[in-house]
Each structure stands twice: as structure tokens, then as C-alpha cells.
Amino acid sequence: MAQGPVLPEFRYRAFISYSHQDKTWADWLHKALETYRVPRRLVGQATDVGPVPRRLAPVFRDREELASATDLGRKVNEALLVSANLIVICSPRSAASRWVNEEVLAFKRLGRGERIFCLIVDGEPNASTLAGREAEECFAPALRFELDADGALGTVPTEPIAADARPGKDGKANAKLKLIAGLLDLGYDSLKRRELQRRMRRLTAVAMLSLIVMAATSILAIAAVVARNAAVVATKTAERRQKQAENLINFMLGDLNDKLQEVSRLDIMESVDDQAMRYFRSLPVDDVNDEALAQRAKALERIGAVRLDQGHLPAALDAFQAASVIDAKLTARNPGNTAWQLAYARLLAYIGMTHWRQGDLDAAKTSFESARLVLTDAGQHAANDHTLQFELAMVDNNIGHVLEAQGHLDLAEDPYRNVLKLCEALVKVDPNHSEWGVQLGGAHNNLGKLALMRGDLATAITEYAADNAIETRLSEQNPRDNSQKENVVTSRAILGRTLALTGDVETGSRQLQEAIDLAVQLMKIDSQGADARADFALYSSQLARLRRLAGDSERATRLLDQSLEMFTALTRQDPDNSGWRREFAEAQTERAEQSRGKGQADLAQRQVREAEAMLAALLAQQPHDRATLLAEANAKRVLASVTEDRQDAQRIAEEALQRIQSVTSGREDPRLLALEVQALLALDRTDEAKPIIRKLWNTGYRDLALVEVLRHAHIDYPVNAAFTQELATRMN
Incomplete structure (x- = not known):
């Protein structure tokens, strides 16, 4: 029997080469490849690069240990030598990267140029040949040309094998499958067909589970209603069956919804929520105990929160209002139950937030004020309840924001000052309670903003300085709390740019630079964190303006370059984020x-x-x-x-x-x-x-x-x- 080709043994399935500025893409690709399971029917199939494996792991992507500025480093060279394939993440950043180019050259010199695969994430292939578009080139020079006989980069052009993840091209999912097909030496259509079959089986299983649960819930619900109308001796049985039905409903709204979200079946997820809504509407509110009603209201609140996150505002409002009807009855029957009054106030605040997002400021204000009345009434029975006082501060904060958005700046000051008063009292009780401290800092910030719009710069800076001092103290107390560090970034930048308005440019610039440096630290901790990246972009552009006006044009240019680069990535990631788009335009104006x-x-x-x-x-x-x-x-x-x-x-x-x-x-x-x-x-x-x-x-x-x-x-x-x-x- 003739033997197949002798294939070398490789430690790594692939080596990922990328610019450090494309780290987010590298993280995604590395995880996508190492967690990919090859369809079972393809495993073991013979190909020119060997039998198809079950998994693609391990994939090499660590380029931290570079030996010096003049070579790739022993670790990287060894990894290239024992990698079966090379994947290059292609963008204008990687095209300009010396390391990416050297890695491609090194791999080609191993004689494995045909096992190089490209993933285009930005820029344009071969744009270097187009006049005026050279900066858009996404292929490194070593990808565009063949090697000559001496192993140096020649002049004969070559066409790299590429998958295109850009919007309007292959997209991320198809680009990933194209790369995997190349790595495994399989036909893309065959792999995609198998992947679709596997996905359909998974979706069918989840859909069947949801239908079974929905059917079981309906049967139990009907059984509960029938039993409820039976003799008194059957009451406990009816309650037990209703409890079972509502436990299933809670499963549908919890674990099942999570599973449906994982497989992107929002259509079934919405059907589940709709079925739950119909079930709850069919139930009476007078012949069950209060604990069951409270559980029902909580489930409806959960439906509303999911719909709010999905942007389905009318449906969210429907769920919140249905829950509020139940909680209104509970609080009326139990005026001394602070927990239920807090739950009712929270639902009214949810309704206010939904109206806010719908652009109905008057309705939002009415809901927030209703929540405030509930909390004030609850305070008569629990004057020293700190949770209630904090919820009241949050509601007042929302009322102030609505009044401010309506242009009633003078009216907004009263609720903002009440937030300050409530939070100062809470922080005296527990100075280390971070949530109370953050809200106190926010109250100072709101008052500073109002003072600035009144033209009172001295008060604005005083309030902003108070906020910055609070946020800094809380961060020092909780050095591992990255969300608190983000609060420091914002408060310090606001203080810095306001000081600059008074002519104190050097202090203002220093505060802004400290905010930028802290944002960089947060980006290192979480490279995909949108808040830190947006802060970095915004405050870099604001500092660039100050340095330009101060005559430091070179530094101003560097700062604005990094700002615009980050804004470009952010707005490409989320084109609908109006705040980022406005700040991007402001940075472009500064350019x-x-x-x-x-x-x-x-x-x-x-x-x-x-x-x-x-x-x-x-x-x-x-x-x-x-x-x-x-x-x-x-x-x-x-x-x-x-x-x-x-x-x-x-x-x-x-x-x-x-x-x-x-x-x-x-x-x-x-x-x-x-x-x-x-x-x-x-x-x-x-x-x-x-x-x-x-x-x-x-x-x-x-x-x-x-x-x-x-x-x-x-x-x-x-x-x-x-x-x-x-x-x-x-x-x-």
C-alpha cells in the first residue's frame, strides 16, 4: 500500500501575527479558534495537511517576550518554527508594523508561504498602488511580494489568501469559518454547510425545550384555574399547581431566556416573554397570598428589564406597568412593609426611565415624582432606613436630570441639593460605603454643572473639586475597583478643563493628563472596555486643544492623532452611539x-x-x-x-x-x-x-x-x- 506524504509534527496549529493596536481582534480570533469544535462528521477526514482534528488548539499569539529591538526573539522564532500555519490580522496598523512584516518574512523563509492566511479587519488590500490612498494599505510588504532566490523580499507581486471580516464583506462569522477551512484544508462551502446543520440542531433543541416548557406551563396554569374553582378541600392542591406553574415561568424568564440569548434566538425569547405576560394577565390578583403576588410582580419586572435592554420600549413599559398594578395593591394593603414600598418605587422609577428613553420628559417626570411620593410615605414608617434614603436620592437625581433636560435649570437645583443633603447624611453614617460616596460625588458634579451654566465659575470649580476629592478617596480605599477608577477619570478631567477656562492652563492640562494616564491603565486591564477607551479619546482631544492654544503644536498633534484613531475604532464598533459620534466630530473640528x-x-x-x-x-x-x-x-x-x-x-x-x-x-x-x-x-x-x-x-x-x-x-x-x-x- 502506498504511503501518504510524511507530514512534520507541529506544536501549534497556528501563529497569530498582529499589531498591538489590533489586540481586540487578536483576542477575539484566538478565543474563536481555540474554542472551535470541528463538526463530528469531518473529524478524521484525510487531507493534504493530515487528518482533520477535533480541535484547533493550541494557537500561539504571545509576542510579549521579544529579545531585543533587532530580532524577533528566541521564543517567537521557536513558535514560528513549530507552527503549522501563520494567520496575519491585516489592517493599516499591521501593514506599518515592523514585527508583523518580520514574522511573515521568517515564516516564508521556512518554506511555508502557502500556509499563510490573512484576516482583513480594516483598510484596503493593495491600496498602496492607488494614488492618494497609500495610508489605507492593510497588507504588510512581506505579504504583497514573493521572496527572491536569496530569501530577500523580491518585486514579484503575490495575492495573499484572505478572509475579510469588514462590514459588508464576509463579516466576522464567515471570515472565521474561511480561516478555519484554510487551516484544516477543507472546502469552505462544506464546512459552512456542516456548521449550519450543527447550528440548526442546536436551535431546534432550544426551540423544542421552550415549546415544551410553554406547553407544560399552560397545562399547569389551566389545572391551577380549574382546581381553584373546585371545592375548598382542593385549595392547597391548586396553590401548589399554581406555584409549580409560576416556578416554570421563572425558569422561562431566567435560565431559558439566558440560553436563548446565547444562541441569538431573540424571536423565541420574545415569544417566551409574551407567553409569560399572557399567563400573568389571566391570573386574578385577589385570591392568592401577598407573597405569590410579590413573586409575580418581580417576574414581570424581569420581563420589563429584558425588553428595556433590547430597546423594546413599549413592551418594557407594558411589563413594568403590569407589575406596578400588583405592587400598588400590595403597598396599599401593607403600608408598613418597607420592602414592598421600595419595590413599588423602583418599578415607578423604571417606568420613568422608559418614558425618558422614549423622549417623553413630562411622563418621565410624573413617574419619578410618583416614586418619590411612595418613598416619602414609606419614610414615615422607616425614617432611619438607609436603603430607602438612598433610593430617594436616586429618584431626586433623576428628577433633576429631567428638569435640566427641559431647560428648567433653576428648578433642577432643588432636587440636586436634596441629593447632596441625603448623601452627606448617609456618608456620615458609613464613610466607606462606596455607592453612597459615588452618589455624593455625583451630587457635587451636578451642582457644579448648574453653576457653570449660570456663569458662576468659582462655584463650579469648588463643586467639581469636591467631587474629584470624593472619587479619589473612594478609589484609594478600593484600589481594585476599576469602575471607581473610571469615576476618577471623569471627575479629574472635568475639573481640569474647567480650571483651564479660568486661564489656569497648566493645572488644567496636568489634570487632563492624569485622567488620560488613568484611562490607559484601565485599557490595559480591559482592552475591550468601551468607557475607558471613550474617555481616552475624549480627554486626549481636549488636552490637544489646550496644548495647541498654549503653543505646543507637536504634543497637540500627537494627542489628537491618538484621539482620532480611538474614535474611529469606537464609532466603527457602535455607529449608533450619538455621544461618541458628537465627540468624534469635535475632535475632527480640533484637527x-x-x-x-x-x-x-x-x-x-x-x-x-x-x-x-x-x-x-x-x-x-x-x-x-x-x-x-x-x-x-x-x-x-x-x-x-x-x-x-x-x-x-x-x-x-x-x-x-x-x-x-x-x-x-x-x-x-x-x-x-x-x-x-x-x-x-x-x-x-x-x-x-x-x-x-x-x-x-x-x-x-x-x-x-x-x-x-x-x-x-x-x-x-x-x-x-x-x-x-x-x-x-x-x-x-
Whole structure:
């Protein structure tokens, strides 16, 4: 019998080569390959690279131990030698990476160039051959050309074997299967067909389980209703059967829902929840004990929370309201039961949050106020219940946010001050209770924000400093609490950028840099954590602006480069996140400012027009969002400054002024007033600008951008010594 080819023994199924900036993709791919189970019917099948294994593990991806700056390192070279395949994660970052290129060259020199597979995650293949698009190239040079006879990179082009995970191409799931098919030397269609068959079997099993549970629940429910109408001697049997039915319902809403979510069968999951809702509606609320009713309300609350997470707001509201009807009866019958009153207040707060997300601020405010009434009434029976007091603080916080969103800044101050009072009392009881401390810090932050919009910079900085001190103390007490570190990042950055508004640029820059450094630490702990990455991007762009205005253009450029790179990744990951898109546009506007400072007016104009288009799309969705209005007004201001045609520049400046003057709430906000001054001066309406300039001087506002504009306009703007003294006194 003829023997098959003698195949070398390899320790690793594959070696993953990637840029450290694509670590998120490397983490995903490594886990996807090592946890993949080959379809049973394919295991053992003979191929040119050997029999098909059950698993693909192990896969090598550790490139931490590099020996020096001049070689790949012994560990990596050894791993390449004993790896059957090389997978390259292809992006503009990896195309520019020396290490990725060296790893591809090393693998090709082993004579295994045909076992190199590419996963395209960003950029464009062979873009280096297209004029003006060279930066989009995703293939490293060693992937694009064959080796010559001496093992050096030649000039003969080659076409790498690639799976394309980009949106609109193969997508992640299909790209993964293409790679696996290549690694196993199997046909992609065959592997995909087997995978679909396996997935359908899994989904069918879960679907059958859900149908069986639903049928069993219905039978038990009917049995419970029939038994309830029977003689008194059958009452206990009926209650037992109803309890069994509701236990099954709880299973459906708990473990079964989790399993359905794992296999992405939201359609069956929603059917399960709908079936549960129908079951609960069929039950009376008067002939069962209170404990059973409380359990029923809790199950309905769980349905509502799932639907809220899914974004199914009307369905979530339906579930929350059904639960609130039950809890209303329970609290009416048991006015002294604090636990049930807290549960009822929490449901009313859920209803308020759902209305909030639907954009119905009036209904949200009504629900939050109803929750407050329940908690206040409960306080008459449990005046010293700390959980109740904290829930009251949370509800007041929500009421303040609604009033603020409605433009009632003066009215919002009362609930915010009540939050401060409640949390100060709680923290006196237990200074180490982190949740109470965080809410106390948030109260200071809210009051600081209101003070800033009133033009009271000294109070704003005092409140922000108090928040930062609280968040820092809590973080020092709980050094392993990463969520608390995120609170420190935010509080420190807000304090820093507000100090910079008073002209203290160096202290403000230092605080912002500390926030960025802490965000970097959090990113190292969790590379996929969106909050830390978003903080890193936002505060890098804000510090870039300060460094540009201070004359440090080189550092400003570096900071903005890292900000824009991160925002690009974030908005690609979640294109619907309006906050990230607005902040991305603001960073793009700052890029235009940098280009303008370098004399590149045409480039600046293109950059700011991109930012303006992004902001216009956001305003179409949220026409009254204050932050987006201000961002667009600033973008128009920059656009007017780089538009050569004077008539066009005047028109754009008029549009910016109209946008600024359309903002109705927080009219005394110095940031808003400063934009108005800059627009008026651009329109040569100096007399209208002067009273606003005087108002800004009185507040102590001294942002470097305004100071520079006034200097060019030959308008005197000295330091406000009285404000400086007041601020120093408060900070001390």
C-alpha cells in the first residue's frame, strides 16, 4: 500500500501575527479558534495537511517576550518554527508594523508561504498602488511580494489568501469559518454547510425545550384555574399547581431566556416573554397570598428589564406597568412593609426611565415624582432606613436630570441639593460605603454643572473639586475597583478643563493628563472596555486643544492623532452611539484648527466640513441637544475662519450666531457667551460683542481661544484679580 506524504509534527496549529493596536481582534480570533469544535462528521477526514482534528488548539499569539529591538526573539522564532500555519490580522496598523512584516518574512523563509492566511479587519488590500490612498494599505510588504532566490523580499507581486471580516464583506462569522477551512484544508462551502446543520440542531433543541416548557406551563396554569374553582378541600392542591406553574415561568424568564440569548434566538425569547405576560394577565390578583403576588410582580419586572435592554420600549413599559398594578395593591394593603414600598418605587422609577428613553420628559417626570411620593410615605414608617434614603436620592437625581433636560435649570437645583443633603447624611453614617460616596460625588458634579451654566465659575470649580476629592478617596480605599477608577477619570478631567477656562492652563492640562494616564491603565486591564477607551479619546482631544492654544503644536498633534484613531475604532464598533459620534466630530473640528494653524486652509476646510456633516446628522435626530448645538456652532465658526470667499464666510458666521442664539437654557454659560462673542466679531459687530465681553470678564472666564481672538481684535481683556483671589480662597 502506498504511503501518504510524511507530514512534520507541529506544536501549534497556528501563529497569530498582529499589531498591538489590533489586540481586540487578536483576542477575539484566538478565543474563536481555540474554542472551535470541528463538526463530528469531518473529524478524521484525510487531507493534504493530515487528518482533520477535533480541535484547533493550541494557537500561539504571545509576542510579549521579544529579545531585543533587532530580532524577533528566541521564543517567537521557536513558535514560528513549530507552527503549522501563520494567520496575519491585516489592517493599516499591521501593514506599518515592523514585527508583523518580520514574522511573515521568517515564516516564508521556512518554506511555508502557502500556509499563510490573512484576516482583513480594516483598510484596503493593495491600496498602496492607488494614488492618494497609500495610508489605507492593510497588507504588510512581506505579504504583497514573493521572496527572491536569496530569501530577500523580491518585486514579484503575490495575492495573499484572505478572509475579510469588514462590514459588508464576509463579516466576522464567515471570515472565521474561511480561516478555519484554510487551516484544516477543507472546502469552505462544506464546512459552512456542516456548521449550519450543527447550528440548526442546536436551535431546534432550544426551540423544542421552550415549546415544551410553554406547553407544560399552560397545562399547569389551566389545572391551577380549574382546581381553584373546585371545592375548598382542593385549595392547597391548586396553590401548589399554581406555584409549580409560576416556578416554570421563572425558569422561562431566567435560565431559558439566558440560553436563548446565547444562541441569538431573540424571536423565541420574545415569544417566551409574551407567553409569560399572557399567563400573568389571566391570573386574578385577589385570591392568592401577598407573597405569590410579590413573586409575580418581580417576574414581570424581569420581563420589563429584558425588553428595556433590547430597546423594546413599549413592551418594557407594558411589563413594568403590569407589575406596578400588583405592587400598588400590595403597598396599599401593607403600608408598613418597607420592602414592598421600595419595590413599588423602583418599578415607578423604571417606568420613568422608559418614558425618558422614549423622549417623553413630562411622563418621565410624573413617574419619578410618583416614586418619590411612595418613598416619602414609606419614610414615615422607616425614617432611619438607609436603603430607602438612598433610593430617594436616586429618584431626586433623576428628577433633576429631567428638569435640566427641559431647560428648567433653576428648578433642577432643588432636587440636586436634596441629593447632596441625603448623601452627606448617609456618608456620615458609613464613610466607606462606596455607592453612597459615588452618589455624593455625583451630587457635587451636578451642582457644579448648574453653576457653570449660570456663569458662576468659582462655584463650579469648588463643586467639581469636591467631587474629584470624593472619587479619589473612594478609589484609594478600593484600589481594585476599576469602575471607581473610571469615576476618577471623569471627575479629574472635568475639573481640569474647567480650571483651564479660568486661564489656569497648566493645572488644567496636568489634570487632563492624569485622567488620560488613568484611562490607559484601565485599557490595559480591559482592552475591550468601551468607557475607558471613550474617555481616552475624549480627554486626549481636549488636552490637544489646550496644548495647541498654549503653543505646543507637536504634543497637540500627537494627542489628537491618538484621539482620532480611538474614535474611529469606537464609532466603527457602535455607529449608533450619538455621544461618541458628537465627540468624534469635535475632535475632527480640533484637527481642522490644527491644520488652519499650519496654514493649510483647504485641508482645514475639508476636515471641518466632515465634522459639520456628522453634527448635522445628529441634530436631525436630536434637534434640541445642547452639546450638539454648541459643537455645530463651533464647527461653523471654524469653517467661517477658513473660508476665503468673504461673502460665504459672513453667511456661515451668521448661521453660527443663529445657532448659538437658538440655545434657550443656560444662556449665561460662559462657553456659550464666548462662542457668541467670536461670531459677532467675525461679523464686525464689535459694539454688540462688548457687553458680552464685559460679562465674561466678570465671571473670570479666560479661555485661551477667547483671549487670542480679543487680542487680534485689539480689545483689552486684563486678568480679573478679584476673581482670581476668590477662587484661590475657595480652593484653599
